[in-house]
Amino acid sequence: MTPDRFAALWRSLEPIGRDPGSGGYLRYSWSRSDLAAREWFVEEALDRDLEVETDGNGNLWAWWGDPEGGDAVVTGSHLDSVPHGGAYDGPLGVVSGLLAIDLLRERGHGEPRRPIAVAVFTEEEGGRFGVPCLGSRLLTGSLDPAKALRLRDRDGVTLADAMTAADVDPSRLGADPARLQRIGAFVELHVEQGRALVDLDRPVGVASAIWPHGRWRFTLTGEGNHAGTTAMADRHDPMLTFAYLVLAANKEARLADALATVGRVAARPGATNAIAAEVTAWLDARAPEQSTLDGLVAAVVQRVSERAARDGTKVSWTAESLTPVVDFDGGLRDRLAVLLGPAGSPAPVLPTGAGHDAGVLAAHVPTAMLFVRNPSGVSHAPAEWASDVDCAAGVDALTAALADLAFR
Ligand code: GLV
Ligand code: MN
Ligand code: MN
Ligand code: MN
DSSP, X not given: OOHHHHHHXXXXXXXXXXXXXXXXXOOOTTSHHHHHHHHHHHHHHHHTTOEEEEOTTSOEEEEESOTTSSSEEEEEEEOXXXXXXXXXXXXXXXXXXXXXXXXXXXXXXXXXXXXXXXXEESOSSOTTTSOTTHHHHHHHTOSOHHHHHHOBOTTSOBHHHHHHHTTOOGGGOSOOHHHHHTEEEEEEEEEOSSXXXXXXXXXXXXXXXXXXXXXXXXXXXXXXXXXXXXXXXGOOOHHHHHHHHHHHHHHHHHHHTOEEEEEEXXXXXXOTTEEOSEEEEEEEEEOSSHHHHHXXXXXXXXXXXXXHHHHTOEEEEEEEEEEOOEEOOHHHHHHHHHHHSOTTOOOOEEEESSOXXXXXXXXXXXXXXXXXXXXXXXXXXXXOXXXXXXXXXXXXXXXXXXXXXXXX
């Protein structure tokens, strides 16, 4: 595919949900900008004579071939973003799926032997309701729909109400084994979220595994009081405990060769001239091995509990999401690596610490991921970037993968 052709479709989606201030994206599920991005997808799919449907969990599917045919080859990704996220995380896989179908058709491929679909999964980032891969977890039955419906966004709006406001019936949420059974393979193309492909000087790679990871919400409770009249010795300040939580997470992650991030915090009541009464902080932790991850979180909990005892504050925590290690289908991975590299030089195979819908589907369906080089090495931030040339190479790779799976 020519870079210009990639760019033409890409640029039509790019403005939707971009914040002019940060240059990043605010595409939270079921928000106005998410709905606009979904509408963009539906129009592009209909323009291509694909059959479009919304499943009970709000995921979109655009079919080439019979949706009921079975053994389907599905590609796609997500259109939602983290707060002020980059343009490519998610949308690149959706745009590439549509363009791959264009290329397959132009190359004179008639109807595929196996149906092909481009899917858009809802709330992959957990940016609004806190649970990542919401749409794919519901589809696969790994998230209880009753629990999902009660999830609340920052403004207290439940998922049920957000879906209703978007004219989507929330009562159909939940596992969809019949749909899963009709999928024979899933291939998600995604922008790389680190620098491995840059260092290897290769435009496209294949995923081997996703590290186990999770999100924990800590509630640190102290005593709200006057900033000007409360002696330092008399304070029960949860912000101190919070500060220690951040330091402990960083230190323990370094010691364990793992990753820990406290990227979100809310202090109540949030007054400059009052000691906070309560702090809520979210820990994101990831490690190559489950035992390392468990040890890391346990160490953070222990250190912050010790600190809370000194601060006269209370700590409680709850796991908001847990994702065990994902090893992608070895046969599919190796076949795609050989198919996508030049002769004698398979595409690089790499693990990632980032979560994806592909990771959720992998427990049910033979699944693979393709990564496209990201020279910025940045993701979940506005600087995230991939060149049109590399994105076009990604489309070519996805096209080859779909041809191999659906036409052979
Ligand atoms: C989702 O993108 C995640 O890995 O946090
Ligand atoms: Mn993503
Ligand atoms: Mn992401
Ligand atoms: Mn992700």
